[in-house]
Amino acid sequence: MNHADILIIGGGAAGLMCASVAGQRGRSVVVLEGSNRIGKKILMSGGGRCNFTNLHTDASHFLSTNPHFCKSALSRYTQWDFLALVEKHGIAWHEKTLGQLFCNESSKDIVAMLLSECNDAGVQILTQCSDISVSTKGPFQVECNHGKFSCESLVIATGGLSIPKMGASDLGYRLARQFNVPLQEPRAGLVPLTFTGPTHDLCHRLSGVSTQVKVAVTATPGKDKVAVTSIRNRDKVTVTGIFVEDMLFTHRGLSGPAMLQVSSYWNPGDAIVVDLLPGVDAGE
Ligand SMILES: Cc1cc2nc3c(=O)[nH]c(=O)nc-3n(C[C@H](O)[C@H](O)[C@H](O)COP(=O)(O)OP(=O)(O)OC[C@H]3O[C@@H](n4cnc5c(N)ncnc54)[C@H](O)[C@@H]3O)c2cc1C
Incomplete structure (x- = not known):
């Protein structure tokens, strides 16, 4: 049985950001990613140049049944914090319109940045993880094709349901039901x-x-x-x-x-x- 302080399911934007920050706080972190590589949706974002933040980001731009969540999250980590991270990694960027910031070169730079932050923080990333199941609560027991893990905190960062070819699955929704976490009925957003x-x-x-x-x-x-x-x-x-x-x-x-x-x-x-x-x- 492998043990981690924090186990994160999903190596997309949210999972990698969470992993790097938790690792930098001295926690042992393992990321279980289902597809063959991390951050696939980041790669296709912004037409390949990742619109990585917006100068005018604030809580009023987010739709949520709990608007206070966005307020508190954005007061603790702002667009300026993310921009500072991008600049720390020497990634060249430009403003397009309406405060939208894009990479000059490629979305690959953002994936490389997150990976480098994870590596510096000693995060272990496992790809091609399948058949993930979670049993008992606190510590959680997680099983997949790579073996058995136990962890104090379990983060579900499996993203939304769109674009299954990019690795999307309903695991997050299934786990929410399993642990009686209330769910909003999913519906399409930001679509043509x-x-x-x-x-x-x-x-x-x-x-x-x-x-x-x-x-x-x-x-x-x-x-x-x-x-x-x-x-x-x-x-x-x-x-x-x-x-x-x-x-x-x-x-x-x-x-x-x-x-x-x-x-x-x-x-x-x-x-x-x-x-x-x-x-x-x-x-x-
Ligand atoms: C075409 C397109 C362009 C976009 N452009 C932008 C942009 O320019 N700027 C912007 O901010 N946003 C953009 N977005 C939105 C952005 O990509 C998403 O909001 C963001 O990627 C969500 O991150 P996430 O970590 O929550 O989920 P995801 O990026 O979807 O990551 C979830 C991860 O979990 C993994 N996973 C899923 N199920 C399992 C399972 N059962 N077991 C193990 N792993 C699993 C997936 O493989 C994936 O790696 C764009 C989206 C699309 C589709």
Whole structure:
């Protein structure tokens, strides 16, 4: 039986950050990663250049049923702390738009940075771990194809359900159920929108066109479906998630930062209102 103070399941952005910080505090840390390499989603992030933080990050930009969690987390570790880490590793960066910071070269630099922090902290990383199961609580007993482990603290950093090809699995949700941790029903966020029927045909014809728009989600309480005409009557609807960013027509629907943002606020039955001339009076 191997023992670690802290065992982390998942070697993505969250797991590696957690591992390095815990290791630097003098704890013995083991990371169990399911795929053949760590940080695969980081590699594809930001179109290969990882949008690693935002100058305007604050708790109001996070959707959570517990907003105080984001406030306390961000007050203890800010975008400036992460930027200092990036600069410590000599990674060149630039600001794109709206405070978004990207690597000049490659997302690989961010993975290398996290790996180097983990190595310096003596973290042990095991890849291609399969059939992970967790039994008793405190100390936890964890078993996988690499053997048996016990640990004082167990961190589940297996990420979300999207892109199983990158290693995503539902292990985190299964373990939450096993240990009676309350769960929010998972739903898609930061995703492009796809349509059928006439809206699909319109988007298809315009695919490749992009423009800055103002976009918002409107919901009418108690109504399953919002009629397009009711959107004009602003006092009868709740407007959430207002963004002024670029929208892109695609072969299947709508994408671009504006639509990715607003997708996180949309629920079935809500309408999405797109102002194609933000700040411009079309009549004039
Ligand atoms: C195309 C794309 C572009 C993006 N661009 C950006 C960007 O520029 N900036 C940004 O901040 N965010 C970006 N994101 C989002 C960002 O990638 C994620 O928010 C982030 O990677 C989540 O980190 P995580 O550690 O929580 O989960 P993940 O990165 O998903 O890591 C989870 C890890 O757990 C492992 N795992 C899962 N199940 C098991 C199991 N059963 N056993 C063992 N291991 C398991 C997985 O293999 C994975 O390594 C992008 C996402 C995508 C898809």
